[in-house]
Amino acid sequence: MLYLDPPAVPWRGRLWSHLISDVSFAELHAFAELLGAGRRGFDRDHYDLPAERFRVAVWLGATVVPSREIVRLLRDAGLRRPKPRAARLPGRGSGEAAQLPTQVGAGPVLPAGVRLG
Numbered sequence: 001m002l003y004l005d006p007p008a009v010p011w012r013g014r015l016w017s018h019l020i021s022d023v024s025f026a027e028l029h030a031f032a033e034l035l036g037a038g039r040r041g042f043d044r045d046h047y048d049l050p051a052e053r054f055r056v057a058v059w060l061g062a063t064v065v066p067s068r069e070i071v072r073l074l075r076d077a078g079l080r081r082p083k084p085r086a087a088r089l090p091g092r093g094s095g096e097a098a099q100l101p102t103q104v105g106a107g108p109v110l111p112a113g114v115r116l117g
Helices: 025-035 051-059 067-077
Strands: 002-004 009-011 014-021 046-050
Touching: 002 025, 002 051, 002 067, 014 025, 014 051, 014 067, 025 046, 025 051, 046 051
Parallel strands: none
Antiparallel strands: 002 014, 009 014, 014 046
């Protein structure tokens, strides 16, 4: 079965929903293709669906659920793919000072598009 939450996540001037399947990723990809949602909208275990496609998704058979149900449904189906946790610095939470890189040019790796300063 396919589920989506109401469009409530703002990003780039639009509101977005999360579209999931509790059956398989194949079902999810097929439904997204039917909606005209490109694979770019797929994020690990769901599609980010713009608000303007919400009514069509419901008309095609997706069930609307509260946002908090999306993760529960994915977990129950065994389809949850959470984001990887950021690497922890040594010493965090242990009272020790973290060992930071000391050589010139060494430093933390930042996500694409993120700049310091």
